Amino acid sequence: MRYLRGFSLPAYFWLFIAxxxxxxxxxxxxxxxxxxxxxxxxxxxxxHWYADxxxxxxxxxxLVLSARVAVLSTLIAxxxxxxxALLLTRTRGVMRAILVAIVVMPAFLPVVVSSIALRMFIxxxxxxxxxxxxxxxxxxxxxxxxxxxxxxxLDSMGHNLADAARDLGxxxxxxxxxxxxxWLAPALFGAFMFCLLLSFEDFVRSFFLGGFEPTFPVxxxxxxxxxxxxxxxxxxxxxxxxxMALGLYAERFTRRRRLRRDDQ
Amino acid sequence: MTRLLVHARDFRAxxxxxxxxxxxxxxxxxxxxxxxxxxxIVANLAPLVQMAMISxxxxxxxxxxxxxxxTLRHYTAFFGRPLYLTAFLRTxxxxxxxxxxxxxxxxxxxxxxxxxxxxxxxxxxxxxxIAPFWVSEVIRSFAWILMLANRGAVNSFASWIGLPGTPxxxxxxxxxxxxxxxxxxxxxxxxxxYAALEKIDRSVLEAASDLGAPGWRRFTRIVLPLSREGVVxxxxxxxxxxxxxxxxxxxxxxxxxxxxxxxxxxxxxxAGDSWPLGSAFSLILLAAALAYVGLFMLLFQPRRRKTx
Numbered sequence: 001m002r003y004l005r006g007f008s009l010p011a012y013f014w015l016f017i018a019x020x021x022x023x024x025x026x027x028x029x030x031x032x033x034x035x036x037x038x039x040x041x042x043x044x045x046x047x048h049w050y051a052d053x054x055x056x057x058x059x060x061x062x063l064v065l066s067a068r069v070a071v072l073s074t075l076i077a078x079x080x081x082x083x084x085a086l087l088l089t090r091t092r093g094v095m096r097a098i099l100v101a102i103v104v105m106p107a108f109l110p111v112v113v114s115s116i117a118l119r120m121f122i123x124x125x126x127x128x129x130x131x132x133x134x135x136x137x138x139x140x141x142x143x144x145x146x147x148x149x150x151x152x153x154l155d156s157m158g159h160n161l162a163d164a165a166r167d168l169g170x171x172x173x174x175x176x177x178x179x180x181x182x183w184l185a186p187a188l189f190g191a192f193m194f195c196l197l198l199s200f201e202d203f204v205r206s207f208f209l210g211g212f213e214p215t216f217p218v219x220x221x222x223x224x225x226x227x228x229x230x231x232x233x234x235x236x237x238x239x240x241x242x243x244m245a246l247g248l249y250a251e252r253f254t255r256r257r258r259l260r261r262d263d264q
Numbered sequence: 265m266t267r268l269l270v271h272a273r274d275f276r277a278x279x280x281x282x283x284x285x286x287x288x289x290x291x292x293x294x295x296x297x298x299x300x301x302x303x304x305i306v307a308n309l310a311p312l313v314q315m316a317m318i319s320x321x322x323x324x325x326x327x328x329x330x331x332x333x334x335t336l337r338h339y340t341a342f343f344g345r346p347l348y349l350t351a352f353l354r355t356x357x358x359x360x361x362x363x364x365x366x367x368x369x370x371x372x373x374x375x376x377x378x379x380x381x382x383x384x385x386x387x388x389x390x391x392x393x394i395a396p397f398w399v400s401e402v403i404r405s406f407a408w409i410l411m412l413a414n415r416g417a418v419n420s421f422a423s424w425i426g427l428p429g430t431p432x433x434x435x436x437x438x439x440x441x442x443x444x445x446x447x448x449x450x451x452x453x454x455x456x457x458y459a460a461l462e463k464i465d466r467s468v469l470e471a472a473s474d475l476g477a478p479g480w481r482r483f484t485r486i487v488l489p490l491s492r493e494g495v496v497x498x499x500x501x502x503x504x505x506x507x508x509x510x511x512x513x514x515x516x517x518x519x520x521x522x523x524x525x526x527x528x529x530x531x532x533x534x535a536g537d538s539w540p541l542g543s544a545f546s547l548i549l550l551a552a553a554l555a556y557v558g559l560f561m562l563l564f565q566p567r568r569r570k571t572x
Contacts, residue, residue, distance in 0.1 A: 110508025
C-alpha cells in the first residue's frame with residue numbers, strides 16, 4: 001500500500017493526464033505542418049495554417065453562427081430556468097419529485113432521440129430547420145442545467161434574508177431584485193458559462209435541427225469526412241484553447257466562491 | 265435601482281399588483297409558474313408525445329385530407345432486419361463494456377485526487393483532469409484520428425523506435441472507438457466517484473490499517489462499499505451517454521461498429537416513411553436504455569438503512 005501511494009498511483013495519474021492531453025498536443029502540432037496533407041512525421045514547420053485560418057471565411061461564419069446560437073440559447077435557458085427553480089422551491093413531496101423529473105429529463109435522454117423529436121415538433125409548429133430551430137433545441141437542452149444549478153443555490157438560502165428585507169419595508173419586487181438575485185448571481189454566472197460551452201460544443205442537435213448554414217462542430221464533422229488539411233487542425237486547436245480557457249475560468253470562479261464560503 | 269423601485273410605488277397600478285401579490289395565492293403562483301410550465305410542455309413533453317404518436321402512424325407527414333392509419337408495423341420492422349438488431353445489441357454490449365472499463369480506469373484517479381494527494385493540491389489536480397472536457401466531441405474525435413491513423417502520431421512513433429510491422433491498423437475499429445469513448449465518458453465517472461470518495465473519513469482507513477487489514481482488504485471492505493453511491497451514479501451516467509453516442513462512432517468506428525443511435529439517424533434521414541420508423545426506433549432505444557439502467561440501479565443502489 002505504501003508502495004502504491006508513493007509511486008504507482010501518482011505515476012498512473014500522470015499517465016492518465018498524458019492520455020488526456022497528448023491527442024490535443026498532437027493536434028496543435030499538426031496545425032504547424034508545412035504540407036497540404038495530414039500525416040506524421042512533421043519535417044517542415046510553418047505557421048501559415050494558423051494565420052490563414054483566422055481569416056478563413058467558411059470557418060469564421062460557422063464560428064460566428066455557433067457563438068450567436070450559444071449566446072441566444074443560453075439567454076433563453078436562463079430566462080426559463082430561473083423561474084423554473086423558483087417554482088420548484090415552492091413545491092413539496094411527490095409534486096416536487098415529478099416536476100424535477102420532467103424538468104431534468106432532457107439531460108438524460110439520448111441526444112439523438114430528443115433531437116429527432118424536436119425536429120418533428122418544429123415542423124408541426126411551422127418552423128423550418130435553421131438557426132431559430134437550433135437555438136430552440138439548445139435552449140431546451142440547457143434549461144435543466146440552469147434550473148438545477150439555481151435550485152441548489154436557492155435551497156441553501158433560507159428564509160432569514162428575505163424576511164429581514166421585508167421587515168425593513170421592502171416589497172416583493174425589491175426583495176427579488178436586491179436579495180434573491182444577488183444571492184443567485186454566482187450560480188447564474190456558472191450556469192451561463194456552462195450553457196454557453198454546452199451549446200458551442202453541441203453537434204447532434206445542430207446536425208438535426210440545422211439548415212444550410214452549419215455551426216462550427218457540424219462544419220468540422222463534414223470536413224473530417226471530406227477535405228482534411230493541417231488548417232483544420234489549426235482552427236480546431238484555436239477553438240480548443242479558447243473553450244478550455246473559458247471553461248477553466250468558470251470552474252475556478254465557482255470553485256473559489258465555494259471554498260471561500262466554506263471558510264466562513 | 266432600489267430608489268427607482270421605491271418610486272414605482274407612486275403608481276396605482278403597481279401598488280395594485282403588489283397588493284394582489286400579497287393577498288392572492290393564485291397570483292403568486294402563476295407569476296412563477298406560467299413560463300416554466302409552458303416551456304416544459306413545449307420543449308420537454310409535447311415533442312416526445314408527438315413522437316410516440318408518429319411512431320404509430322402508418323405514414324407521416326400526412327397527405328392533405330387523409331386520416332391517419334394506426335399500425336405497429338414500424339415496431340415490428342425492428343425485428344425484420346438483422347442489421348437493426350445487431351446494431352442494437354452491439355450498442356448495449358459496447359455500452360456495458362465501456363462503462364465497466366471507464367470505472368476501472370477512473371477509480372484510481374478519483375482515489376488519488378481525493379485521498380492520496382495533498383488537500384491543497386486537490387482543486388488544481390481536479391481542474392487539470394476536467395480541462396479537456398470543455399472541448400467538443402467532434403474536435404476530440406479529430407484529435408484521436410490524428411493519434412491513431414496509419415500515418416498518425418502513434419504509428420510514426422512506433423516505427424521511429426523501430427517496432428516491427430508498422431503501420432498498425434489502429435483506427436476505424438472497436439479499439440479506437442473504445443479509446444475515444446472513454447476519453448468522453450471519464451469525467452462523468454470521475455465527478456460522482458470523487459464526491460463519494462471525498463466523504464470517506466481518512467481515520468476509518470487508518471483504523472483498518474492499524475487493525476492489520478492489508479491494502480486490498482481495505483479497498484474491498486471499506487473504500488468500495490462506502491463509495492457505492494458514486495459508482496452507481498457514475499455508471500448510470502456513462503452508460504446513458506454511451507448508448508446515445510452519434511458522432512464519435514461515425515468518426516472513430518468502422519463499418520462493424522455501427523451504433524444504434526447512428527442507425528436511428530440514418531433511418532430518420534432516409535426517404536419514404538422514415539419519420540414513423542425513426543420515431544419507433546428512438547422509443548425502442550429510450551425504453552430499453554431506461555429499463556436496463558433501472559434494473560442496474562435496483563440491483564446495486566445502496567438501500568438506506570432503517571434507523572431504529
